[in-house]
Amino acid sequence: MSGTIKDLLAGPVKVVNIGLEGFEAELSQQGVEVVQVDWSPPAGGDPKLADLLSKLGA
Amino acid sequence: MEAIEKANALTIERILTSDPVLIDVQTARDVVPGLKDGMILHAGPPIEWDRMCGPMKGAITGIAVYEGWASDLADAETKAAAGAFEFHPNHHFDCVGPMTGMTTVSQPMLVVENRTFGNRAYCAINEGLGKVMRFGGNDAEVLDRLRWLRDDFGPALGAAIRHNGGVELKNIIARGLTMGDEMHQRNVACSGLILRALAPALAETATDNAALAKALAFIAGNDQFFLNIAMAMGKSITDAARGIEGSSIVTAMSRNGTDFGIRVSGTGDAWFVAPVEMPEGLYFPGFSEADANPDMGDSAIVETIGLGGFSMGASPAVAGFVGAGSASDAGNFTRAMGEVTAAESPEWTIPAMDYLGVPTGIDIRLVVDTGLAPTINTGIAHRKPGIGQVGAGVVKAPMGCFTQALTAFADRMGVS
Numbered sequence: 001m002s003g004t005i006k007d008l009l010a011g012p013v014k015v016v017n018i019g020l021e022g023f024e025a026e027l028s029q030q031g032v033e034v035v036q037v038d039w040s041p042p043a044g045g046d047p048k049l050a051d052l053l054s055k056l057g058a
Numbered sequence: 059m060e061a062i063e064k065a066n067a068l069t070i071e072r073i074l075t076s077d078p079v080l081i082d083v084q085t086a087r088d089v090v091p092g093l094k095d096g097m098i099l100h101a102g103p104p105i106e107w108d109r110m111c112g113p114m115k116g117a118i119t120g121i122a123v124y125e126g127w128a129s130d131l132a133d134a135e136t137k138a139a140a141g142a143f144e145f146h147p148n149h150h151f152d153c154v155g156p157m158t159g160m161t162t163v164s165q166p167m168l169v170v171e172n173r174t175f176g177n178r179a180y181c182a183i184n185e186g187l188g189k190v191m192r193f194g195g196n197d198a199e200v201l202d203r204l205r206w207l208r209d210d211f212g213p214a215l216g217a218a219i220r221h222n223g224g225v226e227l228k229n230i231i232a233r234g235l236t237m238g239d240e241m242h243q244r245n246v247a248c249s250g251l252i253l254r255a256l257a258p259a260l261a262e263t264a265t266d267n268a269a270l271a272k273a274l275a276f277i278a279g280n281d282q283f284f285l286n287i288a289m290a291m292g293k294s295i296t297d298a299a300r301g302i303e304g305s306s307i308v309t310a311m312s313r314n315g316t317d318f319g320i321r322v323s324g325t326g327d328a329w330f331v332a333p334v335e336m337p338e339g340l341y342f343p344g345f346s347e348a349d350a351n352p353d354m355g356d357s358a359i360v361e362t363i364g365l366g367g368f369s370m371g372a373s374p375a376v377a378g379f380v381g382a383g384s385a386s387d388a389g390n391f392t393r394a395m396g397e398v399t400a401a402e403s404p405e406w407t408i409p410a411m412d413y414l415g416v417p418t419g420i421d422i423r424l425v426v427d428t429g430l431a432p433t434i435n436t437g438i439a440h441r442k443p444g445i446g447q448v449g450a451g452v453v454k455a456p457m458g459c460f461t462q463a464l465t466a467f468a469d470r471m472g473v474s
Contacts, residue, residue: 058424
């Protein structure tokens with residue numbers, strides 16, 4: 001592990017969580033400061049719809 | 059795709075440059091193109107008797123008695139089941155109707171003309187609150203009120219509107235937004251403004267003081283009086299934006315209590331349909347979710363033009379009334395709908411959101427991409443016929459409508 005990463009985890013951790021809210025909830029319960037970003041994959045993760053969307057310019 | 063962006067820009071231009079004016083009240087038989095005896099127009103996409111929900115069946119039996127097509131409710135039900143009446147969506151006849159959305163030949167219809175494009179749209183007069191036909195009510199009190207609307211109030215209102223030279227609606231909406239209305243579940247400001255606009259003309263055209271007093275009291279006593287005017291206005295605007303090849307903008311969202319349907323400008327007259335969802339909301343004392351009918355009505359035409367749930371930020375009081383959260387949460391609904399719309403209205407703005415324009419022009423691509431379903435503010439009907447409204451809430455348009463529409467739109471654009 002590099003020094004930079006060690007330093008990052010040595011002090012209080014601040015987390016930005018993107019997507020699944022379960023990770024945010026678990027960390028919050030342990031007193032970790034978390035910013036939750038409401039995100040889901042395009043078209044709910046449906047690859048066919050996502051492909052259509054990319055071709056339709058969305 | 060450049061073709062889609064150009065088509066959408068034209069669609070948005072048509073929506074934003076529309077000039078809707080309330081010009082008259084006329085009998086449906088005389089003004090609704092193609093409407094005939096024995097036809098019953100209903101809210102939502104096409105549906106047959108067997109699949110209709112309780113309040114829709116209740117309203118149909120009631121309107122058949124009102125029109126003299128059946129001797130009583132039981133006779134009307136027998137005839138409806140036997141195929142004696144033709145059922146069609148309001149949307150196929152330039153009409154809209156709230157909740158069950160009954161439109162038949164003898165009803166007085168509000169007439170809104172889109173003066174920019176010359177098309178007209180129609181909606182019956184709002185009956186008031188409580189036990190009313192739009193929520194499936196069908197007893198003598200409900201039918202007597204409809205007869206009074208037909209014989210007395212409708213003709214009086216039409217005379218006043220004509221005497222006034224019509225009522226321009228865009229300004230009323232702009233002012234209503236600054237006064238806390240979102241024009242779906244809160245119309246108290248716009249109902250007051252239309253009363254103020256028409257009271258002198260009602261007085262000048264009245265021939266009987268008692269009838270005038272009753273007409274004024276009816277408008278003043280119904281906070282939702284303006285809803286049906288807003289709906290006809292919405293229909294007159296979205297109809298002007300229909301049929302633009304290459305446009306991915308939604309031109310109708312509508313529900314019949316069983317199915318939710320949408321139409322898209324670039325896919326012709328096709329409906330994209332999925333099962334309706336159940337509103338989440340607050341119930342009147344004595345009622346609960348167990349009593350509720352699923353989502354219903356053509357009234358989502360107001361969300362289609364950026365009002366209702368899309369303008370929740372203008373109406374914190376509605377956020378509380380429909381159980382959608384605190385006053386400070388109201389703006390979040392509007393911001394979310396900004397993620398799925400192509401434009402902001404320059405004329406309809408929300409003071410409490412730094413005069414943000416209402417989110418206008420739902421793009422099916424953005425809905426499917428983000429997974430953010432359009433939010434609709436709605437009344438909740440009892441699931442059994444004849445009872446009426448039991449609450450109000452918020453409901454999401456089913457994502458299935460938008461994924462189907464996207465697939466059909468892509469096919470039409472030659473994309474696979």
